Amino acid sequence: MKKKKRYFGVTIMILALVFFYLPIITVVVFSFNGSKSLTVMKGFSLQWYERLFRDSQMMDSVYTTVLVAVIATVVSTIAGTLAAVGLSKSRRVVRDLVLQINDFPIMNPEIVTAIGLMLFFITLGVERGLLTMILAHIAFCIPYVILSVMPKIRSLDPNLADAAMDLGATPWQALTKVIVPEITPGILSGALIAFTMSFDDFIISYFVTGRGVKNLSIMAYTMSKRVNPTINAISSLIVGVITLILVLINLVPFISSKIKNKKNLTEV
């Protein structure tokens, strides 16, 4: 009985993984297609990779995506961390109110946040383009950073900073040498969320951009009608980079522990 149930579970699990990975595998496979078709493979070729690097519009969008994601991540991680530290020491009313506003981009449908920011930039008369995209990304990334840093601060001893300052640390030192090291895991996961949110964002970027500034998502959207396998090529490269990073993250501790074991053995 128990075993039977396990088989059922394994089957469902495998089906789910096939479902999730099938499109990704197709993207990678068809990026090497000899023809333009998205349904039939006609030989192996690297032509789409070659075209990708020659396609200036495509390369521009890669550049925009990375640039926006890096700036948004750095700014929102620093600003979000400082804001979270500040809010944790603020009066309760202020904190609750700000956290409520902070929840807007998380709770609201993305399209509402997007048109809100669009109307905001239009009303102010700011010309939409790269700058508005970066500002919008910072705006929706900070809330996620605060959300992941805040619980770490809550679990901190509230007297920690005071103790450091009593012992002669300046507030700046108390912040950077005492508080920040304690909440680093929260800051890092906040930064990771911010980066992936920004890197993959479509809806908000689509509404706040202008003057032909496009990120990868917008490129993919505008290509929905005419088939363009270069999008497969760039996606495959991204899949490759992500896989590589994951392998490294999982392999490095494994190898270093192996080396340590060996050292211990030789020492013994």
Add this chain to the structure above:
Amino acid sequence: MKKFSQLAVPYIVWSVIMLLLPMVLVVFYAFTDSGNAIMTFTFTIRHFVRFFTDPDFLLVLWRSLKIAIKTTIACVLLGYPVAYFIANSSDRQRNMLVLAITLPTWINMLVRTYAWIGLLSKGGLFSTLLGFFGLKDVEILYTEGAVLLGMVYNFLPFMILQINTSLCTMDHSLLAAAADLGADGVHTFLKVTLPLSLPGVISGISLVFLPAVSSFFIPKLLGGGQYFLIGNVIENQFITVGEWNFGSAISVIMAMIMMYSMYLVRHIEARNSGNARKES
């Protein structure tokens, strides 16, 4: 102490300008008629009247809600067994499986949805597979089914992860207690596991239902130009037609419906957990 609370001041200013003000503007535009300059606005509920008296718009709204509900039900039914399996695996396996489910979400949503165009179109993998079963010339791409599939594909991971988290954090000694008290597997599941995992299901529902209602690139990519959802209407008003006031009004209506449905779900959950406590 005072010094640290001052760190929040820049963000308070920023969040009022960049997060609160845009939402105020959406509501403002929804209730006004303006020329090109906002100084000449007049208040009106014309846009709301226009939406609710036009059968075409109401049909689109109804269609959006319907497909979002279908997506949510499909995600609960498919996601629960998967999450249950993951939660009952060994620690090592569980971490691997959670990573395996999370990984695809790191790859651009549009690109993953784009890949389905190839899989579903004529001569693609799926129509070939269906051909083996004697179902030739079945059109999948650019149908409601394709949009539903795309939505389930995009949002199912969130449901699985939420349910898995609530299954993992529940008190496992309760299962042993139920077994000691003579409950069989089915009873234990229905009376202990399921109610305790309900919060995960609820937060999963909000993570699936809300983006499904407002989604606009999935229907555009997989539904072709014909299958319009409320998100597409909003996009059209802003990008193509340029009627920001009307577009804002539709967004306000959509946001209201979402808030109400989430309130409803939370309310049902609260009542259920109240009942469960009463029974025990």
